[in-house]
């Protein structure tokens with residue numbers, strides 16, 4: 014499951030990893046990817062669209078995503094915040110999830126995203142139309158949303174990674190705050206995975222306790238990305254290095270991420286489990302995952318530099 018982080022966007026690869034790959038199928042996939050640049054035919058990982066029952070995670074934070082693609086609903090007395098979507102096809106699942114929890118999708122005032130890849134933002138255009146909410150995105154990833162994915166430094170030329178473009182209403186810089194109804198979310202710019210990948214930190218009060226939540230965009234490396242430098246992202250090596258440094262300085266209690274698999278949600282929660290505000294306390298799990306990703310980055314960088 015940990016490899017999902019690194020393989021996140023090779024849909025076919027992720028599909029194989031999710032469904033239990035044999036060495037042979039992985040070899041075939043590797044060859045197909047090497048020959049065709051991107052494995053064909055395109056297969057969306059089943060867990061990206063597989064429905065998952067919405068649930069209360071902590072206080073006013075709810076999961077309304079699919080089995081693997083995180084969508085977080087944060088409710089406030091002044092309207093709600095929705096963070097990330099799945100694919101365009103999973104918007105009805107998000108809407109149904111919000112309603113099943115007893116909320117109204119039309120109360121959504123702010124849309125946010127951890128980065129501008131299609132598996133996290135392809136539903137934004139539709140959700141913005143349905144809610145009239147304000148799309149707030151990091152400055153560097155705003156062009157991804159406004160180009161419908163075309164501006165991406167790695168996947169911009171892949172038709173399957175495109176989505177309906179939408180206008181960004183407000184952009185975020187590192188340290189900017191997003192506030193609504195007593196909630197304050199701090200944006201942390203963590204580029205590398207995309208140019209404007211963003212984590213959010215915020216506090217949730219529950220039963221007299223304050224939980225510091227880290228919704229972290231994990232710095233995974235997609236297949237086909239050269240971390241020593243990409244034509245459309247020459248500074249990628251420094252971006253990743255900085256992000257690892259910054260993420261190591263973070264302190265929080267509750268760990269959330271862009272994919273359920275990244276923070277091992279399904280090991281921590283099964284549908285029907287009783288509400289437990291302490292369920293997602295896993296700072297050590299975050300640090301361990303971050304260290305694994307940093308090692309992958311350093312190994313890949315060393316290999317690329319040695320090959321030059």
Ligand SMILES: [Zn+2]
Nearest residue numbers: 021022128130
């Ligand atoms: Zn991504």
